[in-house]
Amino acid sequence: MLRKPFIAGAIAVFALSHAQFASAETLRLLTWGSYAPDNVVKMFEEKYPDITVEVTFSNNEEMVAKLRATGGAGFDLAQPSHDRIYAAQLEYDIYKPMDLSQIDMSNMEDSLLEGVKANTTIEGEVYSVPHQWGTSGLMADKSKAPDFASWDDLCDPMYKGKTSMRLKRTILLGTAFAMGEDPFAAYSDLDKYQSILDKVADKLIACKENIKAYWKGGDDLSAMMLSGEIVASETWDSTAYKLFGENENIVFIPPSTGAIAWIDTFTLPRKGKADDAAYKWINFVLQPEIVELMSASTGAMAAVKGAKDLLPADKKAAVNAAFSDEDIANLKFFANIPPGVEDMEGKTLEKIKAATGG
Amino acid sequence: MMVSDGKKLGLFLLFTPFALWIGLLIILPHVGMFILSLKEKVAPRVYEYGLDNYINFIQEPIYWNTLLRTGVMSLLVTVLTLLIGFPVAYYIAKIAGKRSKGALFLLCLIPLWVSDLIRAFGWILLLRETGVVSKSLQSVGLIDTPIEFLYNDATVVMGLIYTVVLFMIVPLVSTLDGMDNEMIEAGYNLGGSRLTVLRRIIVPYAMPGIVAGCIVVFMLTAGSYLTPILLGGKNSSWFTEQIYDQFITRYNWESGAAFGFVLLTFTSFVVWAGLRLSGQTLSSTVAKS
């Protein structure tokens, strides 16, 4: 009987068990899969022998849910995306401000640092600094869909039954941009945003027929793409880069209206117990030689100067095949999600899922 | 006095794990969830008590349609599981020899040795458009173009049956095992055809097992998460997914808790209705088998 008490219970038990083992020497990291590769952890522990690193892999939503369950306890460093800081902090008070003097920011890419700071400043206090960034966009098998260029093309009858998307907020935003709207601008006027969402919903419901299936994670997307069951899809750039390594026809395509970019941050949970160790970790992984190792694992670019050159060769080739400078200039960074928007988007997604089409 | 104190202590020790389990892991979380479900968010960090979450559920057709859909599909799974499980259980309990009985039982257990997730991926490997089934049908020339067997309701139903059929077989075997073969022979001897014996003797006798199995299977199915999500298609929403979304994606624990209670109430109602219709009671079925 896997029901909601189970989920909450599991979260509670999980958090408790972790709290127990916490000590000054332990750095409890709540981060994305591949954001703490074994070799990096090992190097860190060699450099700081009195610190043990414990890693929990998660995603944006679960990170917030876990921290919310404990009021910000159980972890010493979290890595939610930059748009998941502001509202979550206002609503649940789960983070604590950063002491920027502890962080070596000399090497950071200024635009990203300033962007994150601007997004995560509450009452004059900065809550996050950037770590890695990447984009969501499209990918296509060039040999089968050479002209694939825009979010709209996912719904092109030409590719009927051969495309896929993830039924989450990214596709709502992408479709809105493709319709000539600016959803991030509309965050300040929720009525307007609702009308955009309604239009997007109609479009995506009509599009259902064209979609083979909604993918749920990198693995099922990769399988569908590699087997040729689909020829194009919405994707994370890192997934596309990985597939590029296996089949050079599969490339990441920044949509004509701009790829949607996210920045994963370093943020301190409110009841974290090892801030010093957390700062040490941040400074450690932003060193160029570590960035190189990290990017090889994640496929994403670090928020440091010259990050592209620190990518491994095959990833660099994939990025070069995907992005022109123009595309980079055209990136749309996720804007802070104001309270209430998650509900509106959630309802829209439910409406699309429940609609009977295709 | 010493003896009776010792006995009391023994009883107390026996009862403690059960009480702790019920109290800490069942009752306490449910009470917490219920209180949570009565909270309404009015502003960041400001909550009021009220029934808004439940009212929202009733007012949004998507939610209760999904719940009804989950209910109907779960009932379908339950009925099909019974139709598949009954002959299997009958074979194990009544026809198989003593020695092969254990082996057959073990065979039924095999699916449980693998995690839910792996099982679902197994189905995916078999049924996808470029999967084993489609490929082999093509190679023997039965079909010309690949067929996608995944991502539809039939696959979800099949996957769920596969997962839960054991929970139907176990109570059925135990009730049928307790049935004296004489009873079946008497049914024939008094002039009953195969159908009559099945309908009037075997099924009524096995009713406690049937009802117990159906309750367990229905609850497991309605509360399952991974199988419907992984095997389901574009339109197959499952109510547990809705609950997960409320909790995790939308940060709306209050509404998620309310949904949880709605599901609990709904499944309890279906079980109650089923018991009423079949003329059984919980004590005569689940408690027995």
Place this chain on the structure above:
Amino acid sequence: MNTSEFDLQCENLTKHFASVRAVDGVSFDIPAGTFFSILGPSGCGKTTLMRMIAGFESPNSGDIKIKGKSVLDTPPNKRNVKMVFQHLALFPMMNVYENIAYGLRCNGASKSVIKTKVADVLERVALPDVAKREIHQLSGGQKQRIAIARCMALDPDVLLLDEPLGALDLKLREAMKIELKLLQHQFNTTFVYITHDQSEALVMSDHVAVMNEGKFEQIGTPQELYHEPVSAFVAGFVGDANRWSGTVSAVHDGRVQFTTAQGLTLNGINKGDAHAASDTVSAFVRPEFIKLSDANLTNTNTTAGNNNEGHNSISGRIDSLLFNGANSRLLVRVDSNELIEADVTLTGGLNDPKAGENVTLVWPHEQTMCF
């Protein structure tokens, strides 16, 4: 041959499971309206035989006829042979009425017919008021009668009963023996009764077949089986008997003289195959034919030889006395150190034998059955 006078006939019926011959060439005819018992130890094949008659097993060879017609090709639910099972097999999920109505419904009887028939049969088993009861509310004897009523409502040609008294306690078993016999008279249907209890078979039956290792040893009335057994097995299985085995020392005029291993020399008559000197024999003497000699009771000096012409006579000492009213029994240890059982009538007077007394046992040669 006018076959209709037989309700059930078996001809050379054989059934084997793998290499085991459970039933081996059994033939018998049961006249209409009789109480017929098949008596044998467990594992003798009687249950297999009965399951073949009911149709749950099919014979490897031979034929089964009911009312003169072969039923080998008739499935069990179409044979007009009903069966009372060992554990009765009343359906626990139905009440008494439904249990009896079940068979009638299967036959497609109308509601009103079912109603009258159920009431009628309940009347005949003297339980007119239990129709609405649940099975678990009945006593053991009531269950027994309902199980019979359930079959009898269908007017069977033959009613099979598979040791139905086995599960009852002794008192009830004694009462049910009489009741079964009365019911059989009342319904006037052929009863075929399977049992391993010789007293049940003897008390109730018109005819008894003694079965051993898949074969019928003897078919006859209870008196015939008791007094004129045709084999050592029957003599030993039916009724109580003192049993000796020995070597024949002399034979003349159907009389056999033999000596047991312990050196006891006895005279008997041949009941089975003829014996010659130095053959081995089994001899049986029923306890009720063994008497204490008059010499012993009157304490005179008459020579045993004169009084006991044509009798066996052995002296010994009373080892113990098994008091059971009219059926009391003495255990006498004779000089050759064997124990012999003898029935005595105890009057409670001073002349009653007591343990430790020396006695002489006598019985006619004719009552020593040799095989």
